[in-house]
Amino acid sequence: MNGDYMETIEPTLIVADAGPLIHLDELSALDVLRDYSGIAVPDAVWMEVLHHRPQALEQTNVRLFRQTTPPSSAQIKAITSLYTLHHGEREALSLCLSHSINTLITDDTAARLAAKTLNIKAHGTLGLLIRAVRKNFRTPSEVLSLLSAIPQMTTLHIRPSLLKDVIEKCRIEWKDNL
Numbered sequence: 159m160n161g162d163y164m165e166t167i168e169p170t171l172i173v174a175d176a177g178p179l180i181h182l183d184e185l186s187a188l189d190v191l192r193d194y195s196g197i198a199v200p201d202a203v204w205m206e207v208l209h210h211r212p213q214a215l216e217q218t219n220v221r222l223f224r225q226t227t228p229p230s231s232a233q234i235k236a237i238t239s240l241y242t243l244h245h246g247e248r249e250a251l252s253l254c255l256s257h258s259i260n261t262l263i264t265d266d267t268a269a270r271l272a273a274k275t276l277n278i279k280a281h282g283t284l285g286l287l288i289r290a291v292r293k294n295f296r297t298p299s300e301v302l303s304l305l306s307a308i309p310q311m312t313t314l315h316i317r318p319s320l321l322k323d324v325i326e327k328c329r330i331e332w333k334d335n336l
Contacts, residue, residue: 170261173198174222175250176206177265177314181283183214184312185304190290191220191263198225198259200249210313228256237275241268254278265314283314284324291332298332 174197182188191197197220199207204224207214215222227249230238234255238248247269254262255276262273265282273280281289287304290296296304305325308314329336 170194171196171198171257171259172261172263173200173225173250173253173257173259174203175262175264175266175269176203176210176246178263178281178283178286179203179207179214179222180211181265181308181312181314182286183211183217184314185287185307187287187290187296187304188214188217189219190286190293190295192295193293194221196221196223197263198223198253198257200225200227200246200253202227202246202249206246225253227252231255233276237272241272241275243268243272247272251276251278283308283312284316284321288324288328298328298335302328302332302336 172194182190199222201224230248230252234248234252237251247264247266250262250264251272253259261279263281263286264270270280287301291298291301302325305321308316308321
């Protein structure tokens with residue numbers, strides 16, 4: 159069996175940083191995470207989302223659960239200082255390592271680099287929206303609309319040129335399905 163097939167039939171547990179939960183909820187698109195068996199949300203991340211976007215934690219179409227994080231290991235402490243990670247990002251990476259979870263959702267560049275250093279896959283809001291097309295959770299047109307709406311509807315900080323490039327690449331890739 160190839161990896162794509164396995165991904166569609168085996169439920170997966172992931173860890174969330176605050177950004178994607180907040181930004182997907184701002185777009186009314188948190189349901190693109192519905193195929194994950196569970197989304198572990200470390201305490202610090204839970205509190206950040208609760209402060210900025212409490213309704214994201216009340217969604218019934220995704221399985222979010224608050225998770226107490228064990229104390230940071232020496233490896234996490236070293237990574238934290240190397241990449242200047244915030245408390246929530248540090249807890250998210252600690253949770254990934256302590257529970258052998260290999261996927262983190264985060265929009266923070268430093269957290270993504272730290273995850274890569276730790277052999278943890280990292281996906282952000284843009285990638286999760288694009289993945290929604292592959293999973294048939296959204297049509298290409300819907301995702302292009304959501305991507306285009308990011309500057310007006312979300313608090314996601316993204317370079318306009320990067321967003322424009324992503325939208326153009328998606329248009330080219332999905333041209334036959336628009």
